[in-house]
Each structure stands twice: as C-alpha cells, then as structure tokens.
Amino acid sequence: MTEFLAALRERLGEAGLLVGGDLSAYENDWRKRYAGKALAVARPASTDEVAAVLKLCHEHRVPVVPQGGNTGLVGGSTPDDSGRQLVLSLSRMKRVRAIDLANLSLTAEAGCVLADVQAAAANAGLLFPLSLAAEGSCTLGGNLATNAGGTQVLRYGNARELCLGLEVVTAAGEIWHGLSGLRKDNTGYDLRDLFIGSEGTLGVITAATMKLYPQPRERLTALAACASLDDAVALLGLTRERAGDALTGFEVMNRAALALVARELPQLAQPLGAAAWTVLLELSDAESAEHARTVFEGLLETAIERGSVQDAAVAQNLQQAKAFWHLRESIPLAQAQAGLNIKHDISLPVSAIPGFVAEMDAALAAYLPGIEVIDFGHLGDGNLHYNVQAPGAVAPAAFLAAHEEAINAKVYDAVQKRGGSISAEHGIGRLKREELAARKDPTALALMRAIKRALDPLDLLNPGRLV
Ligand code: FAD
Numbered sequence: 001m002t003e004f005l006a007a008l009r010e011r012l013g014e015a016g017l018l019v020g021g022d023l024s025a026y027e028n029d030w031r032k033r034y035a036g037k038a039l040a041v042a043r044p045a046s047t048d049e050v051a052a053v054l055k056l057c058h059e060h061r062v063p064v065v066p067q068g069g070n071t072g073l074v075g076g077s078t079p080d081d082s083g084r085q086l087v088l089s090l091s092r093m094k095r096v097r098a099i100d101l102a103n104l105s106l107t108a109e110a111g112c113v114l115a116d117v118q119a120a121a122a123n124a125g126l127l128f129p130l131s132l133a134a135e136g137s138c139t140l141g142g143n144l145a146t147n148a149g150g151t152q153v154l155r156y157g158n159a160r161e162l163c164l165g166l167e168v169v170t171a172a173g174e175i176w177h178g179l180s181g182l183r184k185d186n187t188g189y190d191l192r193d194l195f196i197g198s199e200g201t202l203g204v205i206t207a208a209t210m211k212l213y214p215q216p217r218e219r220l221t222a223l224a225a226c227a228s229l230d231d232a233v234a235l236l237g238l239t240r241e242r243a244g245d246a247l248t249g250f251e252v253m254n255r256a257a258l259a260l261v262a263r264e265l266p267q268l269a270q271p272l273g274a275a276a277w278t279v280l281l282e283l284s285d286a287e288s289a290e291h292a293r294t295v296f297e298g299l300l301e302t303a304i305e306r307g308s309v310q311d312a313a314v315a316q317n318l319q320q321a322k323a324f325w326h327l328r329e330s331i332p333l334a335q336a337q338a339g340l341n342i343k344h345d346i347s348l349p350v351s352a353i354p355g356f357v358a359e360m361d362a363a364l365a366a367y368l369p370g371i372e373v374i375d376f377g378h379l380g381d382g383n384l385h386y387n388v389q390a391p392g393a394v395a396p397a398a399f400l401a402a403h404e405e406a407i408n409a410k411v412y413d414a415v416q417k418r419g420g421s422i423s424a425e426h427g428i429g430r431l432k433r434e435e436l437a438a439r440k441d442p443t444a445l446a447l448m449r450a451i452k453r454a455l456d457p458l459d460l461l462n463p464g465r466l467v
C-alpha cells in the first residue's frame with residue numbers, strides 16, 4: 001500500500017491526497033448511520049487526475065468510493081470500516097466549463113455544488129431547475145450518480161431528464177468523452193443513462209452537460225390546509241386542470257412532520273394552524289404574472305368551496321415564498337436533530353397513496369403504540385418520505401435495532417402490493433441493497449449484475465453498494 005500511496009502522492013501533489021489525520025468528514029455519512037475508515041482521500045483537480053487515480057487503483061486492486069457532497073442518505077458515499085477503501089472526492093472539480101445560450105445548456109464539473117450550478121444559470125438569465133434541500137452542499141456529480149429528484153420534478157423531471165451528456169472515467173481509468181449537448185442522438189446503447197443513477201458503481205462522473213430553461217417570470221407559492229390526503233389529491237387534480245404546465249411544485253407534510261419542526265426549529269414561522277395535511281404548491285407562469293395570480297386565487301377559492309381545502313396562505317412576496325419552502329425543506333433537518341429514524345423513500349401511483357398511508361398508519365399504530373410517522377414529500381410525483389420515529393420515551397438506536405426490520409417489511413410489502421418502488425429518489429447504497437435483492441424482478445437483477453461485471457470486472461467501484 002505504501003507504494004500505491006506514494007504513486008498517488010506523486011501524481012496528485014500535497015493538496016490532492018489526504019492520508020492519516022482527521023478524515024472523519026469523508027468517513028461518516030450525513031445521517032451518522034455509517035462510520036467508516038478510509039485508506040486515504042484522493043482529491044483530484046482534473047479529469048486526467050481522476051483517470052490517473054483509477055488507473056493506479058486498477059493496477060493495485062484498491063477499491064474506490066466516489067464522493068461528492070456526502071449528503072447521500074443510503075450509505076453509498078462513505079467507505080466501509082476496513083481501512084482498505086480509497087475515498088475519491090470530486091470536491092476540487094468545481095468549474096462551470098461553459099454555458100451555451102442558444103443551445104440552452106450548461107457544462108460543469110462533477111464537484112460543482114448544486115446551488116452554484118443554479119447561480120451560474122441564473123447569472124446567464126436562465127434556470128437550472130434541479131432543486132433539493134441539500135443543494136448548498138450536494139454536487140452535480142452526486143445528483144447524477146443518484147438520479148436526484150427534489151422539488152421541481154413535476155415540471156422539469158429528475159436529474160436524468162435534465163442531462164444531455166456526461167464525461168466519465170471508467171474502472172480501468174479510461175476517459176469517455178460524452179459531453180455532447182445533443183437533444184437527439186440514436187447511435188446505439190445509451191451509455192449516459194447507464195451511468196446516471198449507478199451510484200458510483202460503474203464509473204466516475206467528472207463533468208456533465210445539463211439542460212437549462214427560461215426563467216419563469218412569476219413564481220407563486222401557497223400553503224393549503226387539508227383535512228385528509230384524499231383532499232390533497234383532489235387539490236392536485238384541480239391544480240393540474242386549471243394550471244396545466246404552470247404547476248411546478250406540489251409537496252405535502254403531515255401534522256407530525258410540522259409538529260416536529262415546531263419542536264426542533266421553533267424559530268420557523270408556521271403560517272397555518274396544525275392541519276392533518278399541509279400542501280405547499282407552486283405555480284411558475286412564464287407568460288404573465290397577473291394570469292398566474294388569477295389562476296392561483298381562483299383555484300384556491302374553488303378548492304375551499306368544495307371543502308378540499310380548509311385554509312390557505314398565498315405568499316405575498318419572494319421572501320414569504322422562500323419561508324414556505326424553508327419550512328418544507330427543514331423537515332429532514334429537524335429529523336436529523338431528533339436522532340435516527342427509519343426512513344422510507346417510496347413511490348406509488350398518486351391514486352394509491354391515500355390508501356397506502358391509511359393502511360400503514362393503522363398497522364404501525366397497532367404494532368407499536370406511540371410510534372410517530374413523519375410523512376412528507378413530493379405528492380405530485382407520487383413520492384413520499386414515510387419516516388418512522390421512535391415513541392417519545394424510546395431511544396432511537398434501541399428502536400432501530402428492535403424494530404427496523406419488521407417495520408421495513410410492513411412498509412415495503414404494502415408498497416410492493418401496490419406496484420410501487422422502495423427507492424424513489426435516494427437510491428440503494430448500502431441501506432437497501434438486501435431489500436433490492438429480495439424485491440427487484442430477478443431478470444432485472446441479473447441484467448444489472450451483468451452490466452456491473454462488464455464495466456467493473458474487478459469489483460473496485462463502490463463495492464458492496466447497489467448490486
Ligand atoms: P454523495 O452523497 O457524495 O454521493 C451519493 C452517491 O453518488 C454515492 O453512491 C457516491 O459514491 C456517488 N457519487 C457521488 N459523486 C459521484 C461522481 N462524481 N461519480 C460517480 N459517483 C458519484 N435527494 C433527492 O433525490 N431529492 C431530495 O429532495 C433530497 N433531499 C435531501 C435533503 C437533505 C437535507 C439531504 C441531506 C439529502 C437529500 N437528498 C435528496 C439526498 C442527496 O442530497 C442526494 O442524493 C444528492 O444527489 C447526493 O449528492 P452528493 O454530491 O452529496 O453525493
């Protein structure tokens with residue numbers, strides 16, 4: 001290993017390799033669920049340096065864990081505790097390489113923080129719509145490696161749909177130059193789509209060309225209180241009918257989720273009373289601000305008349321709109337502050353969601369009285385974060401040890417029965433690998449394993465994750 005590390009040091013220089021010392025920021029995951037021990041942390045500054053690192057790893061058979069902002073929620077971005085895995089951090093590769101105004105595209109390096117990509121697009125008068133609560137730290141490479149979703153998927157799609165081209169370094173250290181800004185390209189298998197969502201198991205993404213959009217002229221945000229999820233689904237239908245493509249966000253939060261935020265983050269204002277469900281909806285109308293406002297107010301009025309909405313608050317300015325979003329995006333932070341919980345990132349047909357939640361809430365309350373379900377997410381995409389927290393008096397760690405397996409089985413059985421997915425946007429990583437193996441279609445699993453063997457025959461790229 002000393003020979004390997006010496007070769008890495010020579011290629012990457014002092015700033016490019018961290019050995020020994022406090023590496024905990026790279027070794028522990030965001031949720032503090034997985035504590036690892038890295039052989040070292042490589043911090044290449046260019047694609048050629050990434051290629052050199054992977055060539056050396058290939059030669060010396062060293063397993064590699066690619067890492068971006070380390071905000072992943074499934075234990076995919078940190079090393080195991082063997083002390084044998086090299087963390088490959090893309091954090092020094094943060095250049096926006098180009099913006100093509102006529103092609104509506106932007107090319108940036110994998111280590112670019114998502115908020116910086118958004119800002120670069122905004123500075124050019126355009127919109128990069130990918131948006132999620134971790135955007136101040138997560139990276140473009142991590143977003144693509146996990147096919148991140150977030151709050152604008154309804155209108156603009158997830159990371160996959162926003163990507164036009166990739167630059168990738170293979171397990172053997174070859175560079176694939178796939179950064180075309182083409183919107184049409186039928187020249188064989190789609191390698192780009194193979195790497196998107198592969199969670200660092202097939203190659204290291206070093207740069208990407210992404211789609212940009214015109215900035216919406218007006219963005220309107222509201223909170224609406226609903227007595228049930230059925231009412232929230234009815235509001236979604238009405239909003240779609242009235243606003244069409246202008247609907248860009250439709251999030252829900254249950255009473256327990258907002259009560260947790262009130263407990264953990266009391267400084268955040270909560271404009272509506274404690275409704276069973278609070279919907280955050282957003283319209284972005286590119287045509288005219290007045291039109292957007294008229295549509296918005298009309299549909300909320302109708303919803304109140306019909307009884308599907310009990311109360312609503314429309315943001316009067318950008319600052320208020322931001323505060324509404326901040327409330328929604330603070331739920332994962334409040335949960336992290338309250339300690340470990342059992343997370344489920346599930347998706348279902350929207351029509352099946354109220355039934356699923358009613359069945360599960362009842363089953364869990366019967367299983368363990370006092371159990372708390374922190375339920376929130378992207379209802380417009382059929383994606384819920386159905387998170388389960390220990391009853392007040394029970395320590396989180398003990399709760400997980402005693403009940404995680406049984407609760408996961410209940411939740412995932414109910415999801416599977418309705419044709420849903422056990423991972424809508426966070427990926428598989430280490431957390432759900434066994435669950436995936438047990439539940440994914442066997443032919444699909446065999447094809448995934450064949451792809452893994454073909455692209456990474458020595459199993460050096462993020463081993464033990466995903467497949
Ligand atoms: P990391 O955590 O560093 O890595 C994630 C995975 O990608 C790992 O398997 C890693 O090995 C791999 N990887 C990273 N970079 C590369 C690369 N360049 N090449 C190859 N593989 C790579 N996710 C959503 O989808 N929607 C949400 O709404 C959302 N909200 C979140 C809110 C909070 C508060 C937090 C903490 C997380 C949230 N996430 C969400 C999860 C997470 O932010 C996303 O998965 C994000 O895309 C990860 O980016 P990252 O740069 O932090 O990647």
Ligand code: ZN
Pocket residue numbers: 149150377378385425
């Ligand atoms: Zn989410």
